[in-house]
Amino acid sequence: MSTFMFKKSSSDYTPVSNVFIEKYMPRARGEFVKVYLLALKYCIHGELGVNSSLMASTLHLLESDIMNAWNYWNEEGVVKFTPIDKMGNFNIEFVDLTEDSQKTGNEVNLLEELTNNSTKDMLHEIEKLVSRPLASKEMSTYISWQRDLSFSPEIILLLIEYCASKGKCDYRYIEKVALAWHDNNIKTIEQAQAFIKKHEDKWVKYKKILSYLGIKDGEIMKPQEDMLDKWVNSYAFPVEVIQKACDICFERLNRADFKYIDAILSSWYKDGLKTIQDIQTKDRKSTFKKAVPHKSQNDNFNNFEQRVYDYDSLEKKLLGWDK
Incomplete structure (x- = not known):
């Protein structure tokens, strides 16, 4: 349930602008007009606010109809519909429509x-x-x-x-x-169709990556879209390379993390790795280096050629038997 706070002074009657009646009312749905008029009456007569449940009950509408009406009138510029907090409460200010009738210049008639x-x-x-x-x-x-x-x-x-x-x-x-x-x-139509194709080709790759991560394309925010653009267009990585980075992210974090994936791909780009084969080759080299132990200083002792001694001759010399 939402509460709507009005910003207007009190009066004994409910004036409705002729501009609203002539310009805005004919195209609006009936329930939207009912919401506007009832709220205008509350506002003019000094009500500080009213909740969506009461308005819906009074007008025999759903609360969703009330919200749709306010969004519609806000889009039309008839009211200023701004959130107060994250609890579903809003300020509603009725716009002075007399100014609307005085607008001139390049506006569409x-x-x-x-x-x-x-x-x-x-x-x-x-x-x-x-x-x-x-x-x-x-x-x-x-x-x-x-x-x-x-x-x-x-x-x-x-x-x-x-x-x-x-x-x-x-x-x-x-x-x-x-x-x-x-x-x-x-x-031209041809330019528009070419632009759509280019844009769609880009999003085909984006959707493959997002699907691999278990994310719907409608759920990503602008910073994430910018990262996708960097991976696909600036770095020019094939989709399978980006998916390989996703695999590594899952192995290490057990979740999808755009910043972590970006760090992996940025490292590969810096190292000039462009394909799965490039990455596998680098991994094999790294594994080989780890597998070959480093020689310690003590190992150098074993590199000297060992002397061969005649122990019988040495014994005779020590006992003096060689003379």
């Missing part, structure tokens, strides 16, 4: 853009790809890519289809991929 059939078709296809209705902010962003990133509708659809195929339909993730494509100067 969504109502005007939606009169364009090709734009409407593109947005409709995107909704099918991500399996959900698009927020106004998302629609404006996707439309603006045609102008700001020089993406055609076909490239935008290919990009979102690619993200959806990876199970990544989050708006922020899609935007991150779009910026990466733009940074790589992708302007």
